[in-house]
Amino acid sequence: MRGRPRDGSGAGTHHEEGVEPVAPLDLPKLLLRHRRDPTRLLQLLREVQAAEGWISPAAITELARGLALPRARVEGVATFYAFLSTAQPSGPYRVLFADNVIERFAGGPELRARLCAKLGDAAAQRVGTTSCIGLSDQPPSLLVNGRAVPRLTAERIDTLAALVAQRTPLDQWPAELFQIDEPIHRAGLLLGARLGPGAALRAALARSASGMLHELQLSKLRGRGGAGFSTHDKWRAARDAPGPTRFIVCNADEGEPGTFKDRTLLRRQLDAVLDGMTIAAHAVGAQRGFIYLRGEYLFVAPAIEHALADRRAMHLLGRDVLGRTGFDFDVEVHLGAGAYVCGEESALLESLEGRRGIPRNRPPYPVTHGYLQRPTVVNNVETFACVAHVALLGGERFAEVGTPVSTGTRVHSVSGDCERPGLYELPMGGTVRELLELCGAGAEVQAVQVGGPSGALLAPREFERRLCFEDVPTAGAFMVFGAHRDLLEVAANFTRFFAHESCGFCTPCRAGTAQLQRAVDALASGKGTRRDVRLALRLCALLRDASHCGLGATAGRPFAQLHEKFKPTLERRLSSLEFRPSFDLDEALAPAREVTGRDDPHAHLGET
Ligand code: SF4
Numbered sequence: 001m002r003g004r005p006r007d008g009s010g011a012g013t014h015h016e017e018g019v020e021p022v023a024p025l026d027l028p029k030l031l032l033r034h035r036r037d038p039t040r041l042l043q044l045l046r047e048v049q050a051a052e053g054w055i056s057p058a059a060i061t062e063l064a065r066g067l068a069l070p071r072a073r074v075e076g077v078a079t080f081y082a083f084l085s086t087a088q089p090s091g092p093y094r095v096l097f098a099d100n101v102i103e104r105f106a107g108g109p110e111l112r113a114r115l116c117a118k119l120g121d122a123a124a125q126r127v128g129t130t131s132c133i134g135l136s137d138q139p140p141s142l143l144v145n146g147r148a149v150p151r152l153t154a155e156r157i158d159t160l161a162a163l164v165a166q167r168t169p170l171d172q173w174p175a176e177l178f179q180i181d182e183p184i185h186r187a188g189l190l191l192g193a194r195l196g197p198g199a200a201l202r203a204a205l206a207r208s209a210s211g212m213l214h215e216l217q218l219s220k221l222r223g224r225g226g227a228g229f230s231t232h233d234k235w236r237a238a239r240d241a242p243g244p245t246r247f248i249v250c251n252a253d254e255g256e257p258g259t260f261k262d263r264t265l266l267r268r269q270l271d272a273v274l275d276g277m278t279i280a281a282h283a284v285g286a287q288r289g290f291i292y293l294r295g296e297y298l299f300v301a302p303a304i305e306h307a308l309a310d311r312r313a314m315h316l317l318g319r320d321v322l323g324r325t326g327f328d329f330d331v332e333v334h335l336g337a338g339a340y341v342c343g344e345e346s347a348l349l350e351s352l353e354g355r356r357g358i359p360r361n362r363p364p365y366p367v368t369h370g371y372l373q374r375p376t377v378v379n380n381v382e383t384f385a386c387v388a389h390v391a392l393l394g395g396e397r398f399a400e401v402g403t404p405v406s407t408g409t410r411v412h413s414v415s416g417d418c419e420r421p422g423l424y425e426l427p428m429g430g431t432v433r434e435l436l437e438l439c440g441a442g443a444e445v446q447a448v449q450v451g452g453p454s455g456a457l458l459a460p461r462e463f464e465r466r467l468c469f470e471d472v473p474t475a476g477a478f479m480v481f482g483a484h485r486d487l488l489e490v491a492a493n494f495t496r497f498f499a500h501e502s503c504g505f506c507t508p509c510r511a512g513t514a515q516l517q518r519a520v521d522a523l524a525s526g527k528g529t530r531r532d533v534r535l536a537l538r539l540c541a542l543l544r545d546a547s548h549c550g551l552g553a554t555a556g557r558p559f560a561q562l563h564e565k566f567k568p569t570l571e572r573r574l575s576s577l578e579f580r581p582s583f584d585l586d587e588a589l590a591p592a593r594e595v596t597g598r599d600d601p602h603a604h605l606g607e608t
Pocket of ligand 1: 502
């Protein structure tokens with residue numbers, strides 16, 4: 001459940017932004033800077049966390065008073081997000097190793113053990129794990145006080161341990177430690193061309209708002225977030241919704257483990273994304289836009305702020321954009337704080353309004369009742385980049401690439417057992433095998449996970465399938481697992497991920513993911529029985545049918561697909577017994593042995 005650290009090491013998780021806890025913040029000043037606006041609550045909490053290393057009870061009280069909110073509301077938000085902590089930190093650094101399965105297979109756990117051994121017991125208490133941090137192309141990786149460190153090796157860990165031991169301030173650490181590469185191995189429309197600021201926007205304005213909507217219709221562009229909803233239909237619905245106020249939201253919260261393409265698009269193709277957002281504003285009549293950036297991509301935020309300032313100076317944002325009287329539009333960056341569920345658009349809107357990221361009931365949909373219950377277009381980073389190219393090329397030319405149902409290209413984040421992890425942009429409809437050959441996966445591929453843990457697990461017999469909405473839809477992640485990998489460990493890791501990220505709002509997901517995790521963990525550790533398999537399958541069906549949102553509905557997919565497609569792998573790991581004791585008595589006696597200082601064979605059951 002949200003708010004629990006992955007390693008169970010304490011009530012909170014970690015502070016961020018790379019500074020040691022400093023003297024108490026000037027909260028009244030901070031509140032004024034945020035206009036005492038309750039929708040800024042999460043941003044305020046992030047700033048308090050960054051400055052003080054935690055959210056103290058006094059800070060919660062003062063924020064509640066300053067924003068005229070119930071104290072419980074502020075505390076509820078402070079305890080919801082994994083990157084906020086209401087526990088006083090025991091030291092200046094918090095290190096979190098990325099724990100998705102790609103990072104684990106790359107040696108993350110061994111390097112974590114090495115770091116803990118070097119730091120000693122006290123400091124090691126501040127070393128934990130977190131979900132994927134968007135660096136599966138350069139694993140293993142970690143966050144130290146919220147700053148990403150990729151490509152870990154034993155040598156880099158030793159350097160890091162020395163810096164921590166010497167209490168070197170983070171801003172004095174070697175810059176090379178934080179260097180994030182952007183490996184692009186196959187570029188197409190989106191990754192190949194670098195658009196100048198405003199180029200696509202000018203093309204769109206020349207077409208008029210309704211003309212641009214027409215081009216969008218001709219392009220048959222579908223949202224790249226995974227569901228594949230028609231971008232034209234979404235924009236048209238927002239434009240036709242009643243009321244004068246509309247919003248544009250760019251979902252840059254790519255939290256699906258194994259995905260990192262938005263990171264590159266934001267760093268290399270930012271003007272295309274911002275042009276796409278501004279084109280959307282013009283087409284639907286919106287005045288304000290937000291980029292909801294995942295907290296793990298904090299390092300991308302300064303460049304975005306810089307680009308926004310440049311665009312204001314170039315009249316690409318602000319009042320009367322490009323001299324169009326009455327076309328007022330601006331964009332602000334809103335940082336997330338480590339909640340995967342906020343990738344779901346209605347949860348994202350809740351978060352944007354300064355609340356806990358709990359998915360809303362739908363309908364009504366965001367196109368009519370979005371941010372502050374006003375019509376809102378929510379698209380992801382890649383979709384807005386596509387929009388810029390639709391404006392430049394025209395809808396028909398855009399639709400020439402791909403398949404009749406899935407037009408354009410798709411950027412795949414490739415990771416795992418291959419020679420060249422990184423980004424590959426292919427026309428929609430490229431096959432799984434084609435991508436495997438491009439990335440140098442070799443002949444010994446056991447399985448591919450497309451679209452992250454909530455996506456599809458594909459066996460070799462399915463490698464001719466096509467990556468597009470009508471066959472294998474994908475949100476962009478492509479994880480390769482060689483013959484030597486343990487697919488049960490993969491399923492267990494994904495199941496743990498969902499159990500951890502469940503927001504806890506509805507019982508089937510809150511309780512179901514936890515129970516499923518126990519059953520799959522037992523099977524992965526070789527202690528499971530057929531009873532566990534049957535229980536797990538029942539839970540998968542329950543989650544699929546009774547969950548409130550997509551997170552719960554897809555949480556059982558990793559195990560269900562493993563059972564369906566890799567049954568012999570599962571069977572081989574079963575304990576032959578139908579019955580498994582519900583607890584290990586000898587293990588339960590461990591605290592008593594510790595208290596009495598006895599650990600000889602006579603103090604263990606079954607060893608005398
Ligand atoms: Fe939260 Fe329910 Fe969605 Fe799970 S299914 S993330 S508990 S709303």
